[in-house]
Amino acid sequence: MTATPTIDGSQPVSAAPTLDVEAVRREFPILERLIGKARLVYLDNAASTQRPLAVLDAERDFETHAYSNVHRGVHTLSQEATEAYEGARERVRRFLGAADAREVIFLRGTTEAINLVAQSYGRAEVSAGDNMVVSEMEHHSNIVPWQMLCQERGAELRVLPMDDDGELILEELDRLLDERTRIVAVGAVSNALGTINPIAEIARRVHDAGAVLVVDGAQAVPHQQVDVQAMGADFFAFSAHKVYGPSGVGALWGRRELLEAMPPWQGGGSMIQSVRFDQTTYAPLPAKFEAGTPEIVGAVGLAAALDFVDRWGMEAISAHETRLLERACAQLDDLPGVRRIGNARRRASVLSFLLDGIHAHDVGTLLDRDGIAVRAGHHCAQPVMQHYGVASTTRASFGIYNTEEEVDRLVEAVRRTQEFFA
Numbered sequence: 001m002t003a004t005p006t007i008d009g010s011q012p013v014s015a016a017p018t019l020d021v022e023a024v025r026r027e028f029p030i031l032e033r034l035i036g037k038a039r040l041v042y043l044d045n046a047a048s049t050q051r052p053l054a055v056l057d058a059e060r061d062f063e064t065h066a067y068s069n070v071h072r073g074v075h076t077l078s079q080e081a082t083e084a085y086e087g088a089r090e091r092v093r094r095f096l097g098a099a100d101a102r103e104v105i106f107l108r109g110t111t112e113a114i115n116l117v118a119q120s121y122g123r124a125e126v127s128a129g130d131n132m133v134v135s136e137m138e139h140h141s142n143i144v145p146w147q148m149l150c151q152e153r154g155a156e157l158r159v160l161p162m163d164d165d166g167e168l169i170l171e172e173l174d175r176l177l178d179e180r181t182r183i184v185a186v187g188a189v190s191n192a193l194g195t196i197n198p199i200a201e202i203a204r205r206v207h208d209a210g211a212v213l214v215v216d217g218a219q220a221v222p223h224q225q226v227d228v229q230a231m232g233a234d235f236f237a238f239s240a241h242k243v244y245g246p247s248g249v250g251a252l253w254g255r256r257e258l259l260e261a262m263p264p265w266q267g268g269g270s271m272i273q274s275v276r277f278d279q280t281t282y283a284p285l286p287a288k289f290e291a292g293t294p295e296i297v298g299a300v301g302l303a304a305a306l307d308f309v310d311r312w313g314m315e316a317i318s319a320h321e322t323r324l325l326e327r328a329c330a331q332l333d334d335l336p337g338v339r340r341i342g343n344a345r346r347r348a349s350v351l352s353f354l355l356d357g358i359h360a361h362d363v364g365t366l367l368d369r370d371g372i373a374v375r376a377g378h379h380c381a382q383p384v385m386q387h388y389g390v391a392s393t394t395r396a397s398f399g400i401y402n403t404e405e406e407v408d409r410l411v412e413a414v415r416r417t418q419e420f421f422a
């Protein structure tokens with residue numbers, strides 16, 4: 001293989017703690033499912049991870065015994081629900097290494113978080129003639145909200161290019177940044193290529209230029225120990241369903257002084273201090289950005305998911321996934337007719353590939369017959385596909401519960417797919 005992935009830390013993979021994968025798997029009954037006659041091999045973790053019993057139980061327990069609306073009630077259940085919800089906020093704060101739980105806003109997920117920043121911070125700070133930068137490898141959710149903002153404000157959207165290995169060309173960033181740059185938005189880890197981007201380095205350059213850095217952390221949270229302060233982000237967005245939690249919930253972290261200065265985004269209940277027809281005043285953080293009833297159960301599930309991750313240890317998880325990725329890359333590189341897409345020096349968990357003469361969707365469909373769940377398509381990153389001149393790829397992505405045997409089954413199924421179409 002041409003590049004060795006490394007985990008995002010100083011320790012070599014061989015020195016990292018090992019993971020008892022069989023014990024992990026016992027926490028995920030869904031992994032025992034049969035697809036046809038084959039046992040499920042779930043390799044679609046970059047789309048959504050499965051939830052362990054600890055998460056399902058925490059949600060069910062809360063729903064069974066303590067469910068109520070939050071914040072407004074004086075009764076016992078409402079107080080317990082509020083404690084659980086605010087406890088989840090504190091749990092997210094700790095997970096992100098943030099200074100203050102009021103900097104954590106619960107939202108539907110990464111997409112909603114980025115839209116909030118674009119529409120609140122962006123509308124307030126970006127004017128005609130300004131510019132902002134996104135990278136070529138962004139997920140659509142870190143492109144389209146900014147395009148909409150730039151169109152509305154008459155600002156320019158600049159693109160930080162990547163090379164053919166799938167690494168950002170940082171020297172180009174210095175060329176793109178100028179005194180009119182207001183925002184730079186970059187993913188910490190690419191969902192299409194697995195590239196781990198040097199966020200701290202990018203942050204230094206962005207701040208030197210006087211702009212703010214929005215980090216799409218959707219693919220980083222299951223693989224990296226995140227420290228939003230150390231990485232130098234100004235905003236950081238992630239979704240629970242990528243890190244063993246439920247869908248429909250996620251969080252935005254933002255630096256407090258920025259969030260405090262920002263206008264509210266959606267109006268409604270819970271985000272106000274007082275409402276009169278001649279003047280409404282807004283609640284302090286974080287309520288200012290949480291109009292309406294939030295995804296209460298989801299927040300409880302997210303907190304349980306972060307406990308789950310901590311219990312096994314991020315260092316052990318990312319080392320385990322890196323071993324799987326290395327094994328898969330090495331084996332696929334030995335097969336003729338396989339083109340891997342993305343070869344950055346530092347990658348996490350994602351393996352995008354093409355088979356000569358076979359459509360990515362056909363590959364996905366045939367792998368499914370062997371019980372192997374992968375994703376085929378443009379992965380909501382069409383500019384990445386355009387860079388490589390392809391319409392789609394097949395993507396296998398690894399999680400905490402995947403095994404070496406599953407990697408071997410993937411490779412064997414790829415070989416059979418090639419034979420089928422030969």
Ligand code: PMP
Nearest residue numbers: 109110111139141191218219239
């Ligand atoms: N950014 C990246 C890098 C992603 O992988 C995803 C999910 N595929 C998103 C953003 C969007 O996340 P969500 O759909 O949970 O809002």
